Amino acid sequence: MSAGARRLGAAMALVCLLLVAAGLAAGSEGWSFAWAEEWVLVEGIRAPRTLGALLAGALLGLAGALAQGLFRNPLADPYLLGSAAGAGLGVVMVLATGGLFGATLGLAGVGWLLKLGLVGAAFAGALGGVCLTLLLARGAGQPLQLLLSGVVVGVLLGALADVVLLLSPEALRGKQVFLLGTTGFLDWPSVLVLGGALALALPLAMRFARALDALVLGEASAASLGLVLPRLRLLLVALMALATGTAVAQAGLVAFVGLVSPHLVRRCVVVTHGALLALSALAGGMLLLAADVLARSLIAPQELPVGVLTAVVGGMYLMVLLRRRAGA
DSSP: OOHHHHHHHHHHHHHHHHHHHHHHHEETTEEOOOTTTTHHHIIIIIHHHHHHHHHHHHHHHHHHHHHHHHHTOTTOOTTTTSHHHHHHHHHHHHHHTSSSHHHHHTOTTOOHHHHHHHHHHHHHHHHHHHHHHHHHHTSSSOHHHHHHHHHHHHHHHHHHHHHHHHHOGGGHHHHHHHHHOOOTTOOHHHHHHHHHHHHHHHHHHHHTHHHHHHHHTOHHHHHHTTOOHHHHHHHHHHHHHHHHHHHHHHHOOOOSHHHHHHHHHHHHOOOOHHHHHHHHHHHHHHHHHHHHHHHHHTTTTSOOOHHHHHHHHHHHHHHHHHHHHHHO
């Protein structure tokens, strides 16, 4: 890793530490650093939410870097292969049964088992969407066909979710909570799941960093170096699905974090994929945690959906970036 990449990583790590402190202090009644006096709130609500947002953002940032490296497209994001639509359909189907509606809205008296069912449905739906994309594309051998299949699967599963909502309109509010993205339901089990997924996905992704560097040279050059491209793409898609599915299942469809994180890293330093993957994960955690702190603080005691903030900020950043490139 270059000196510039190390400095960037150290700076982002410092920002993350400051944001963690802010997350532990941000509450419904404003900011308070009297953690000893509010230890029940800090330990039971703020700490798992803060760490969960950091880990979920890191998974999305990692998945975004994998997607952009795999498809050699700077506009690729983690939701490209049908995972978002599949997760949405899974959530809608669970909500339509009526049993988990209270868990989605955070009503009192709902057990952890109900939440586990909702999270499991989102995760299974995300993985199911990716598997359906791979089935339709007949594997991961053709990147263009894989992308087109992801678009088709996304439209199809989205339409199925709309049909379920027509039959069960009471699930609409719960679906909106999920689609807007939220960190309000993150708890210590969520932190364990997210941390375990990141601990598994990041080292595996780093092992494929040289292969992603070779793909930048083109498929012919990568194949001449001895890479088995269909198998490589399949393994990278599996890693993307694991990272994206876990983050989406716990925090909903948080927009733009996976797309913007690699862009932020590339604008600051020129790095190979070995450093890019790690720095993108760090940037994703920083972005989602910053959005979570703002979501809790801007209109306290009410909260903004964290996905709304990431969509607004991420969209504005990409608009400025595109305008600068158009004027260059």
